[in-house]
Amino acid sequence: MRLFTKIFFCFMLVFGAAFQASGYLLISHSFENDAAQEKRYALEQFRYCKYMVQSSVYRQPELLEDREEVGRMARSLPVNAAFYGPEREELYCSLDTIPGEAVFEEAAPGEVSYQFAKEREKESILMCGRITQGQEYFYLITETDISAMLADQRETVGYFKRLYLAVTGVGFLFILLLAGFLTGPINRVSAAARRMAQGSYKERIRTAGKDEIGQLAENFNRMAQTVEEKMEEMSAMVRQKEDFVANFAHEMKTPLTSVIGYADMLCGRELPARQVREAAEYIVREGMRLEALAFKLMDLSALSRQDFRLEWLEVPEIFDHMAKGMEPVCRDEGIRFHMEAQEGMVWAEFDLLVTLLVNLLDNAAKADSTEIRLEGKREGERYRITVRDNGKGIAPGEIGRVTEAFYMGDKSRSRKRHGSGLGLSLAERIAEIHGSRLVITSDGRSGTDVSIWLGLGGEGEMRDEA
Numbered sequence: 001m002r003l004f005t006k007i008f009f010c011f012m013l014v015f016g017a018a019f020q021a022s023g024y025l026l027i028s029h030s031f032e033n034d035a036a037q038e039k040r041y042a043l044e045q046f047r048y049c050k051y052m053v054q055s056s057v058y059r060q061p062e063l064l065e066d067r068e069e070v071g072r073m074a075r076s077l078p079v080n081a082a083f084y085g086p087e088r089e090e091l092y093c094s095l096d097t098i099p100g101e102a103v104f105e106e107a108a109p110g111e112v113s114y115q116f117a118k119e120r121e122k123e124s125i126l127m128c129g130r131i132t133q134g135q136e137y138f139y140l141i142t143e144t145d146i147s148a149m150l151a152d153q154r155e156t157v158g159y160f161k162r163l164y165l166a167v168t169g170v171g172f173l174f175i176l177l178l179a180g181f182l183t184g185p186i187n188r189v190s191a192a193a194r195r196m197a198q199g200s201y202k203e204r205i206r207t208a209g210k211d212e213i214g215q216l217a218e219n220f221n222r223m224a225q226t227v228e229e230k231m232e233e234m235s236a237m238v239r240q241k242e243d244f245v246a247n248f249a250h251e252m253k254t255p256l257t258s259v260i261g262y263a264d265m266l267c268g269r270e271l272p273a274r275q276v277r278e279a280a281e282y283i284v285r286e287g288m289r290l291e292a293l294a295f296k297l298m299d300l301s302a303l304s305r306q307d308f309r310l311e312w313l314e315v316p317e318i319f320d321h322m323a324k325g326m327e328p329v330c331r332d333e334g335i336r337f338h339m340e341a342q343e344g345m346v347w348a349e350f351d352l353l354v355t356l357l358v359n360l361l362d363n364a365a366k367a368d369s370t371e372i373r374l375e376g377k378r379e380g381e382r383y384r385i386t387v388r389d390n391g392k393g394i395a396p397g398e399i400g401r402v403t404e405a406f407y408m409g410d411k412s413r414s415r416k417r418h419g420s421g422l423g424l425s426l427a428e429r430i431a432e433i434h435g436s437r438l439v440i441t442s443d444g445r446s447g448t449d450v451s452i453w454l455g456l457g458g459e460g461e462m463r464d465e466a
Contacts, residue, residue, distance in 0.1 A: 004183045011175040019167060023160045030156065034149050038125060039114060042144035046112060046127035049077045049142050057133050064138060067091060077142070084139040095143045096122050103128045104139060116146075123147045185213045189220050201228040259286050308352060308433055312345045312457050315376045315383065322357055322374060335369055341376035346383045347455035348434055356430040359423035360387040360450050367391025367448065383456040390447040399440050403428040 056063060056073050063069050064083070070092045074081045082093035088104055097117035103126055106113035112129040128141045185205075192203040203224055205217040262279040265271070271279070319341045330337040346353075357374070364372045369391035377384050394402060403424045424438070431437050431452050442448040 003186065004179050007179040007182055008175055011179065012172065015171050015175065016168060019164060019171075023164065027153075027156060027160060031153050034153065035146075038144065038146045038149055042114065042125040042127050042142070042146075043112060045079050045144055046129065046140075046142045049079065049081060050129060050131060050140055052077060053131055053140055057131065061133060064091065064133070064136075080143040082141040082143075084141070086137060088139070091138065095124075095126070095141065097124050097126065097143065099126050099128065099141055103141070107139060109137075117143075121147070123150050182213075185217060189217060192220065192224070196224060196227065201231050256286075256290075259283050308349045310347050310349050310434070313348050313350055313353070315341050315344050315346055315385070318350070318353060318357075319374060319376060321354065322361070325358070326361055326372075326374075329365070330372065333365060335365060336371045337374075338371070339374045341374075342378050342383075344376070344378050344383050345457040346385075347457065352430045352433060356427045356452070357385070357387070359427045363423050363450075364389035364391065364448070367393070369447070378456055379453070381456055382453040384451055384453050386449055386451040388447065388449045393444045393446060393448050394440065394442040395444040396442070399442065402440065403438060 053073065060069075063073065070083055074083060074092050074094060080094045080096060082095050082099070083091040084104070085091055088101075097119040099117065100115060103113050103115040107128040107130055109130055109132070112127055114128070115126045117124050117126050123146055125144045125146055126141055127144070128139060130137045131140050188205055192205055196203045201224065204221050259282075262283050266276060266279055319339050323337070323339050326337050329335075361372060361374065364387055367389055369389035371390050373386075373388040375384075375386045375388065377386075427450075428438050434452070434454055436452050436454060439451045439453075440448065441451075
């Protein structure tokens, strides 16, 4: 059963039951009040008649022995009346209804009993009491017509039934609209979820309130936003994997084709010693590039599977280690290398951090730089390490992709410098292991800055080495 149907029938059931119960209680209360008023009026009439009868019997004690006199006295009363002897024998009766035995049994001395009676279309209240004369007594019964009161009561019940049907009809329409109003937002959420399941991840629901349904719509929007972001991430990952496979195949195909060609040439023809040496050198060079590519792929795979133990390391010691390896290389390449570091300790793994810096410095050297700077600086509770060069830079539109595996902004220049597009991928993964990330800034013309922030511990001063 749909929620709309459940809400509609529940509201109708509660509304109908509440209206019926309130009408029943109201009519019952009105009937009880009217009945009590009629009983009081009938009791007053009975007392008046009793007083008249007692006065007459007091003046004429033998009055009850003459039935004609009893009838004359009864007819002089303002209401229909009846007289019964001690054995309940009828002396005179002008009642339209017949009294039951219970009305006599309940009429104890000094008490007045009553009974509701009906005869054909007439409904009455019978009042019964004893009238004592010396040692004798007899029963007086008076009849008060309540047909008008009961007719009014039936008319009230009929009016309530008509009112109930009218109100139920109006309530039916109102509850129908109310159920639609309550379930409308839920239906919109359901429809949006159905469209999202079909692939429309940009679905959103406009929220107009802060109630539970508004919160549901808001949570749905947050979920849709998260799903859309995750799907975009998955799409990007799929593209990256496809690019990885394509680039890897391309990187392997070019040197392998050359290696196979030169090897086939060496095997199939007699060549001068100079050409043999050139072919062998080319095979060795391309083989070394393939070996470096394989090692870097293995490094990427290992970084994804291993847990590394971080420790507190002195930054100047790490920079000294880097200077010993970079200064000869930079001197041979004609690159000026500068290094400056504030004293401080960082939370890192030595070999991984060295690998990260080597890849960043290697990329800077391959960017046709004439000057490279390695800087370390304390910033609040973090330590910032930056590699800065004055090379060709990175186009702003490519900064977001340079950490993808095999991505190379200038493929021809990168291959001439034996690049594979894996250096920044390794550096980015190492930064993630250290709870950080690479922040790359460049305008594409005047060099590149690559920074990483590490946890800081220790204090010191700036020193400059060249």
